[in-house]
Amino acid sequence: MAPQRSTGTGAEAELPEYAGQYCLESCLGSGGMGVVHLARSDSGLKLAVKVVHAEFARDREFRGRFRQEVAAARRVSGAFTAPVVDADPNAERPWMATLFIPGPTLSDHVKRNGPMPPAQLRRLMAGLAEALRDIHRVGVVHRDLKPSNVLLAEDGPKVIDFGISRPKDSELRTETGKLIGTPPFMAPEQFRRPREVGPAADIFALGSVLVHAATGRGPFDSDSPYVVAYQVVHDEPDLTGVPESLAPLLLRCLAKEPEDRPTPDELMRELRSVAASYDTQAFIPAQRTGDDTPPPRSAAAEPAPAPEAEPVPRSRSGKHVALAAGVLAVVLGGVLTGLLWPGDDGAPVARSTGVPAGTAAVASWQAKPMGKGSGMPQCAYGGGKLLCVRAGVAFALDPADGALLWRRPVAGERTSGAPVLADGLLLVPVDGGRRVAALDPAS
Structure with missing residues (x-):
């Protein structure tokens, strides 16, 4: 035709x-x-x-x-x-x-749905690492990996648009003084030495793409492309909001020097170890009420996965804060032997539960948690207090006797996860993890 x-x-x-x-x-x-x-x-x-x-x-x-x-x-x-x-x-x-590959671009997905949860981020990172491995194996450097060039297909991410890619054996070269790429997702060497850009530049871009997927913005953020270019070359990336498990790996991807970045194969190996450590982390199960029983499960069924960790604040210096241990570690480790029983609003009531002979090193107590509704509170220990959230209320208990130290309503539709102690603040996820309320743990 x-x-x-x-x-x-x-x-x-x-x-x-x-x-x-x-x-x-x-x-x-x-x-x-x-x-x-x-x-x-x-x-x-x-x-x-x-x-x-x-x-x-x-x-x-x-x-x-x-x-x-x-x-x-x-x-x-x-x-x-x-x-x-x-x-x-x-x-x-x-x-x-x-x-034609059905599915949105990563850029559109983040605009429509917000940042990805950690499990999706790990799958995205693994898929992009596999894609870059195959691209680099045939001697091609993409040079423009960015959210709008990643399609989210049912079977994993697809890398598209090789408009400024360059095979190693290409006779075309970037002209002196001409920059090709998208500044927020370009590597430092694309600004400093554009004729010497190699596969490691795509790894830097992968790190920037993952930060965007995790936070809705890039690690170097400004309305001015000139400011972004300066930040990419000279500043440390801002990883605020990136999940704790992935941040160290992304920092390596965003290293200023190409030789300090991992290869795609190294990325995939490290991601497998991250996934394995995630599967063994302790978590607080949802409280069952009444005569509820767990649904039947076949012997071949996979074990239920642990909930994903909440994002943790990070500074532009690259240093990160440590998560406080969850209440399970506190209780099971013998620091506390008190029990929190579901109850109505009101001050917790501390009372002795009795301690078996030979185990009276720590006094035990019981207390009614704050907040309406059923379900166990989710707690963290820090600053000499047991810091808890439940049904839109944050409160602190004295671990010695269960006495209420303070309580405060938490704004938002609902609290949604265990609180986290970071940089001297008590961080409470609310509204399904879309926002975080920050409180002073002392008051």
Whole structure:
């Protein structure tokens, strides 16, 4: 079928109806270099067809770069990218057709749903590490890994858009004084030595992408690209809100020098150890009430996973604060032998429960927790106090006798997790973990 083009006089003059033999059905998105359309092959296969803007189609250097993009995309076509189906870099309007992958970009997902929980972050990081491993194995450096170039497919993330990627054997080189990339996700060497950019730059970008997925912003954040460029080269990344388990690994990815960053294989090995440690962490189970019994489970069923840890504040210096031990560690470790019983609002009542002979090293007590409703309070020990939250109320008890030291309502729909002691503050997750209330643990 011969190509058909519209004959208008607009900026694109304008969008063609066909790219090669493929009828362009609708626009999926537009970028600085081209427009991506939904199309179908003769057999009905859904395709994403990138058509170069008319102004760039007349630029010889750009055509050379587009040919390079097509070649790079063909070299890396596989499980972690969008496979190339067809292309014509020599057409009047150069185009490339790849398999259409349903799913939002990471950028759109974070805008719509907010930061990802830790389990999703680990899967995303592992998927991107696998993708970069395959991309680098064929000698390609992506150079523009960012949230809008990551598709979240059902079977894992896919890396797309190799528009500024560069094979190691490419004869094209970045011109002196010309920066190519997206500043918040560029590595320091892309600003300092753009002609020497290698695979480690993609690892730096992976770290920035994961911080964005975890917090909704990048590790170097400013409205000015010049300020961002300075921060990338000179400042330490801001990892505030990044989960404790992933922060050390992301700091390594964001190292200023390329040789200090891990390889994709090293990332995957370390992620496996992170996942293993997560599975063995203690957690406070939900309290069952009445005659509830756990649902039946087959012998082959997997054990229920532990809840994810809440994000922990971090400073731009890269130093991080330690989490206080959970109440299970406090109780099981013998520091406290008191029991908190569900009850109505009111001051806790401390009373002796009796201690078996030979175990009277610590006095035991009982107390009614604050807050309405049922369920066990979730607590942390610190500063000589047992600091608890339950049903929208935070309160502190004296671990010696269970006496109430203070109580305070916590703003928000509901508390949603154990409190955390960090930097001298009691941090209480509220509204499903979307916000954090900060209290003075002394009062």
